[in-house]
Amino acid sequence: MFKIVEKYALNATTDYLSVYAPRIAAKALPGQFIIFRLHERGERVPLTIAGYDRDAGTVSVIFQKVGRSTMELGACSVGDEILDFVGPLGTPSHLDGYRRVAVIGGGLGCAIAYPQAKYLHEHGAQVDIIAGFRTQDLIILEKEMAACADTLTVLTDDGSNGSRGLVTDGLKAKVEAGADYDLVIAIGPPVMMKFVCLLTREYGIKTVVSMNPIMIDGTGMCGGCRVTVGGETKFACVDGPDFDGHAVDFDELIRRNRMYQTQEQEARDEHCNLFKMADNAQK
Secondary structure, eight states: OEEEEEEEESSSSEEEEEEEOHHHHTTOOTTOEEEEEOSTTOOOEEEEEEEEETTTTEEEEEEEOOSHHHHHHHTOOTTOEESEEEEEESOOOOOTTOSEEEEEEEGGGHHHHHHHHHHHHHTTOEEEEEEEESSGGGOOOHHHHHHTOSEEEEEESSOTTSOBOOHHHHHHHHHHTTOOOSEEEEESOHHHHHHHHHHHHHHTOOEEEEOOOOOSSSSSSSOTTEEEETTEEEEHHHHOSEEETTTBOHHHHHHHHTTTHHHHHHHHHHHHHHHHHHHHHHO
16 A cells, blocks of 8 residues: 655646655656556556655655546545555656757646656756646646746746747747757647647657557556557557657547547546535535
């Protein structure tokens, strides 16, 4: 069992969670992930490692409460225990040797982009972070990102934070102003990563993306997380999650990620109904 040692809300739908998992903390690196299972009847859910403290033996994750399992996790408190917390899984990001990097996060993708930007900053790279959110109320990790960036640009779709635009607008403005990037890292919704890659292809900038396909076992055995990269089938859990963004078939990825939308909504509705029944029983 793995004890929750810290937990707090980042916004109305997103929580930060720190778990005591010393063996994972000892080996974790940026880009890797864990798979948790809350209880015996729970599903296996992958979450990217947002941070780790080797001395304290803790691993932190940031998750959005959008499905039944993440809603159940969101209902947990400090001191509660998670049945399974497995990792670190996946191949660590290759971040050494870069001079100037643009790190781009979209929404919850900023939770994955932040540790990569932090690592690059700590190892001497010049880092520009461009973060995009739908609205001001959904902005997360702004102070943390600012602390590890030479420049931080936060944009919202509706302009509610005073800066309206898409992350591609922010990246284009940087490049046209003379930013000479030798790497762009893009992490967020597949459609966002797709358009970032279309833009960087025009400028000939190497681009790495982090894949978030459907995943079950995290070992490459089930094949559920397959993605097409350069015309070849890859498995995000063992070959990734980082891939050459200019080689990824994003249209296929988007179609596959939408396969179980109906079932996911049914699970959310069932979970919400159970909570309503429990609340009514207590009244």
